[in-house]
Amino acid sequence: MIPLRPLRTSTPTSLRVLIVGGVAGGASCAARLRRLDETCEIVLLDRGAYVSFANCGLPYFVGNVIADEKNLLVASADLFRDRFRIEVRTGTEAVAIDRARQVLTIRDVASGATREESYDSLVLAPGASPVRPALPGIELDGVFAVRSIPDTRRIRAWIDDRDARRAVVIGGGFIGLEMAENLAHRGLDITVLEKLEQVMPPLDPEMAAPVAEHLRSKGVTLVLGDGLARIEARGGGFAVVTEAGVTLEADLVILAIGVRPESALARDAGLKIGPRGGIVVDARMQTDDPHIWAVGDAIEVHDVITGQEVVLPLAGPANRQGRIAAESIAGRETGFRGIQATAVVGVMGMTAASTGASEKGLRRAGVTNFEKVYLHPGHHAGYYPGAKPIHLKLLFSVPDGRVLGAQAVGLEGVAKRIDVIAAAVQFGGTVHDLAEAELCYAPQYGAAKDPVNLAGMIAANVLNGDMPLADWEAIGHDATVVLDVREPGEFSAGAIPGAINIPLSELRSRFGELTARGSFDVCCGVGQRAYYAVRFLRQNGIDARTLSGGYATWKMRKAAGL
Numbered sequence: 001m002i003p004l005r006p007l008r009t010s011t012p013t014s015l016r017v018l019i020v021g022g023v024a025g026g027a028s029c030a031a032r033l034r035r036l037d038e039t040c041e042i043v044l045l046d047r048g049a050y051v052s053f054a055n056c057g058l059p060y061f062v063g064n065v066i067a068d069e070k071n072l073l074v075a076s077a078d079l080f081r082d083r084f085r086i087e088v089r090t091g092t093e094a095v096a097i098d099r100a101r102q103v104l105t106i107r108d109v110a111s112g113a114t115r116e117e118s119y120d121s122l123v124l125a126p127g128a129s130p131v132r133p134a135l136p137g138i139e140l141d142g143v144f145a146v147r148s149i150p151d152t153r154r155i156r157a158w159i160d161d162r163d164a165r166r167a168v169v170i171g172g173g174f175i176g177l178e179m180a181e182n183l184a185h186r187g188l189d190i191t192v193l194e195k196l197e198q199v200m201p202p203l204d205p206e207m208a209a210p211v212a213e214h215l216r217s218k219g220v221t222l223v224l225g226d227g228l229a230r231i232e233a234r235g236g237g238f239a240v241v242t243e244a245g246v247t248l249e250a251d252l253v254i255l256a257i258g259v260r261p262e263s264a265l266a267r268d269a270g271l272k273i274g275p276r277g278g279i280v281v282d283a284r285m286q287t288d289d290p291h292i293w294a295v296g297d298a299i300e301v302h303d304v305i306t307g308q309e310v311v312l313p314l315a316g317p318a319n320r321q322g323r324i325a326a327e328s329i330a331g332r333e334t335g336f337r338g339i340q341a342t343a344v345v346g347v348m349g350m351t352a353a354s355t356g357a358s359e360k361g362l363r364r365a366g367v368t369n370f371e372k373v374y375l376h377p378g379h380h381a382g383y384y385p386g387a388k389p390i391h392l393k394l395l396f397s398v399p400d401g402r403v404l405g406a407q408a409v410g411l412e413g414v415a416k417r418i419d420v421i422a423a424a425v426q427f428g429g430t431v432h433d434l435a436e437a438e439l440c441y442a443p444q445y446g447a448a449k450d451p452v453n454l455a456g457m458i459a460a461n462v463l464n465g466d467m468p469l470a471d472w473e474a475i476g477h478d479a480t481v482v483l484d485v486r487e488p489g490e491f492s493a494g495a496i497p498g499a500i501n502i503p504l505s506e507l508r509s510r511f512g513e514l515t516a517r518g519s520f521d522v523c524c525g526v527g528q529r530a531y532y533a534v535r536f537l538r539q540n541g542i543d544a545r546t547l548s549g550g551y552a553t554w555k556m557r558k559a560a561g562l
């Protein structure tokens, strides 16, 4: 990140501000700037046909959930002109920046004609473009990326004109899964091909396992751990051939294997580009040129958890950065605090959400002083009908208990819990803050001990030594005995191989059976009874630890191949 320059103390009036890219970051910047400065001239350029459209709604337009294309248009060029005196030029591409002369060369997309526009301040908000690997067949008609309204129009027309029945979605991340859901909604058979062994790469594998299971239960075919090799046109459709040699038949192919920052314009102008390919900015969104700002998917941002510079293509940060760039141009003290990667996806009725770092992200960043707990509470009080489990994983630093990240998966109440934890992360909160958080409760919404409170309490029990954690990875690799304290009926329906079973209710009377057997990793259904057992055993001199999240966690780990 670039160090901050001194803030301009007086703001020149009648600045000419050009903004390249008129969607999340660019449009936010333009509107905010007008609210702060009536004198400046603001020109919003986009090479596409629209500004301020809802990229995040695009999959749902393909799926006909959003039936009217007009609903994707958040604000029109007329609205920008009439309400904010912002000039919008669509079909206009920025092609070069002459920094010495403070001039931007723009090209009319329709005619190809170029001309120059001068600026006092230039904001780059060009977003990110879908990755298209140079593989055979990738440019065939019928292989679609999803970035713009015209893209979605083409996909809809392709489905309708050819009566498409089968789609292969390449990439099992947010956009891939949203496209899978929406194409299934249109009645297509869906195969998702994902190079990793899991869907939803931002999640840890065991947390992604319920999503995969849910997709399969809804009829989606998942091909995991295999990548795209080539696409061949075949019989009016496509043969998608994987690296492992599997052939997947399709009538259309969606490419959703990620995006990369659109930083070529900045790079060609000699602006600083970071190792992840994004434009480097300071906390006020200013590049290494004091007349140029950059925001959104095109920039690198500071990850407040890992301390690394990353790219994070999400709408929330892009919008906030647009505002900050406007404030900075207007001479206001402002600053972007960095990102913590809070994200959510809904897939066929299931929600997966996360904030902060994942376990694999922490390990990649070299962070070792952390612990993790799992829990599987109902999304509201169990006594009220219809409670659905939330699978929740909380990562926190040891010994100070700072919350580092959380992931949750379930059918109900997932986003609310992750949003609460996200706010705690933002304020530097600890697991003790989660335990103490005063959250709303009525039976149909939560519990007197909300899942967020429970996560904090469990983690606090770990930190204060009441509930030492067993190492899930060590099961079967050391001499420790797995003690399952569920009832015999539950145990016989499925248990960790090699586990012995003494129900919690018999533990005191059968205590003598344990004294000679060394140390124990204690398991139950979701972790609660194991905790009670561990408290009893440890207070009676037995070395016992809890397998966090119990058999439910074990099943998720097995499903993820761990």
Ligand SMILES: Cc1cc2nc3c(=O)[nH]c(=O)nc-3n(C[C@H](O)[C@H](O)[C@H](O)COP(=O)(O)OP(=O)(O)OC[C@H]3O[C@@H](n4cnc5c(N)ncnc54)[C@H](O)[C@@H]3O)c2cc1C
Residues within 6 Å of the ligand: 020, 021, 022, 023, 024, 025, 026, 045, 046, 047, 048, 055, 056, 057, 058, 059, 092, 093, 094, 095, 125, 126, 127, 128, 146, 147, 148, 175, 262, 265, 295, 296, 297, 298, 312, 313, 314, 315, 316, 318
């Ligand atoms: C299908 C889809 C679903 C998504 N769903 C979600 C979601 O649910 N939640 C979420 O947080 N995020 C989601 N995102 C990501 C989110 O849309 C982006 O992070 C956000 O839009 C980035 O804002 P931006 O301003 O940086 O870029 P964009 O919104 O992409 O806007 C960039 C604009 O700049 C224009 N442009 C580029 N280069 C030039 C140039 N040289 N000259 C002129 N114009 C140029 C482009 O045409 C584009 O219109 C989704 C994205 C897609 C594609």
